[in-house]
Amino acid sequence: MKRNLVAILIFSLHQAVFSNQLDFVGIGEKNKSYNLEFSLEKTALIVAQSFNSPFSISLEFKETSLKEDFDLKQNYPIKNIKSYSSDNNSIIEIFFYDPVSWQKPQQIKTENGIKVLLSLDHNKEIKKMTREAIVMIDAGHGGRDPGAIAKSHNVMEKDITLLIANELFRTLEDTDGYKPVLVREDDSFIYLDQRYQKARQNSGDIFVSIHADAFSLPSVKGAAIYIWSEEASSNSAKSLSKKVSSVRVDEFDFDEDLARSKYPMMYEKKKEKSLQLGKKILDQLKRDPYTHLHKKRVEYADFRVLKSLDVPSVLIESGFISNSEDAERLQGKPGRRMIARSLFLGINNYFKENLEDDFFIYDAEGYLTYTVQRGDVLSEIAIRFGVPVMDIINTNLIRDEAIFPGQRIKIKI
Ligand SMILES: [Zn+2]
Structure with missing residues (x-):
């Protein structure tokens, strides 16, 4: 009898530790930007990765339990969202028709738990899965x-x-x-x-x-x-x-x-x-x-x-x-x-x-791209990137040091 009680105690303790429940809430869309929303009871360790074949994102929520398993068909550009559990972890996989730019999930505290947001952008210019x-x-x-x-x-x-x-x-x-x-x-x-x-x-x-x-x-x-x-x-x-x-x-x-x-x-x-x-x-x-x-x-x-x-x-x-x-x-x-x-x-x-496949810090030719802001002058940009002004002028064919807000300039560092 005593042994059973101990077993029950251990079992319920185990349950308590792993009771962080994960649920899929839904998808919001605005101008080809998408927010996939999930809910958790408390902040989790999430391992997020993207893949190009097939185009997909995998979110592994450590030490969580899924409220229920699902495989849900979605509208373009999202194919489907499916879930499964392995050990004490829950895995959500999101498949796409086209590559998207995505952001690693945000976990936002609310009154009754954690709102998890995965933000995506979709347009024709995105050639592979990318994230900042x-x-x-x-x-x-x-x-x-x-x-x-x-x-x-x-x-x-x-x-x-x-x-x-x-x-x-x-x-x-x-x-x-x-x-x-x-x-x-x-x-x-x-x-x-x-x-x-x-x-x-x-x-x-x-x-x-x-x-x-x-x-x-x-x-x-x-x-x-x-x-x-x-x-x-x-x-x-x-x-x-x-x-x-x-x-x-x-x-x-x-x-x-x-x-x-x-x-x-x-x-x-x-x-x-x-x-x-x-x-x-x-x-x-x-x-x-x-x-x-x-x-x-x-x-x-x-x-x-x-x-x-x-x-x-x-x-x-x-x-x-x-x-x-x-x-x-x-x-x-x-x-x-x-x-x-x-x-x-x-x-x-x-x-x-440590360049991950989905980073786009460097362009195909190995340049950084900086967007000129109001009030910027070339000499200050050069100082910030630690390059000679002439390098920026020559690379970007700039005349008379004239730059304008919104101009995208390439910098080699
Ligand atoms: Zn200090």
Whole structure:
């Protein structure tokens, strides 16, 4: 009798753990843009991939149970949507008549659970399944948390980080193939745990957290790159790690800590990719004539904001605002622009080595495509991409440095 009771207990515990139920809600259409909507009880780990033969998208929802199995015929350009379960995972496959551009699913918290949206676009110009690389940009601190403060220079970390984040956002936003997402768009307070949760909810391909430091010794200066480790690699990294606290995870959130032990392979890959991304950004910082380096190698620290299971994550300390030189550099637009540029070029070099079939960052001839914005001048575009102005002029046959908003220019980097 007792043994049965234990069995029942274990069984119901198992049920409780895997009770995240997945359901297909429906499809919304507007001007050849489609939103496939699903519902979940809590945020899930979703592995999303596309294929070209046949044209299809596969969404694997880890540790979920399907409300019911289905195979539903759809209207052009979608052929059908079907589901099946394997182990504790649910798989949704969407088949198409033509290739589409798609975005990795978004998980949006609502009052009674999670709304999952898969967005698609369909037009004749799309020749193969394509999607943008999603770059999560996290401006450190904000709102009631100013971060480091240097009274002598009248500067707060939260302001510097947002300005750099916006600068990086702008370059990525206007470059084909990238979709930047700002974790914080204004001077608002966001819990550390909500920051990496946002990367999960937006299906971020990478996560970059931007910070600036302060230290009791005003002579200490320079930038540094960190990736996550439970065992911090240096004492200074350790003392930095201690500054962060305050947990904010709710019932709808995904438990990254638990997931790391469940999916060790995924986590190993994330660590390796974080180091690769960190090195690429550091390589660019080394070339930046404005910025002195505080650490010449990628450092490890227990920064909770970087702890996602599978999203390669790095943190940049862009300088010490307690140091006059660094404070001045980060208060000026050129200095901040150089940090944003190193981040952009590092990110771009990272994706260059990790080009997935459905990315379209580079065109067939190996160029990036940048769309000129109002107020842009060629010399500034050249600085942002780290190329000589003449390269852009020659490649794009530009006369008298005349460019216009909406013009699409090719850049070789
Ligand atoms: Zn900070």
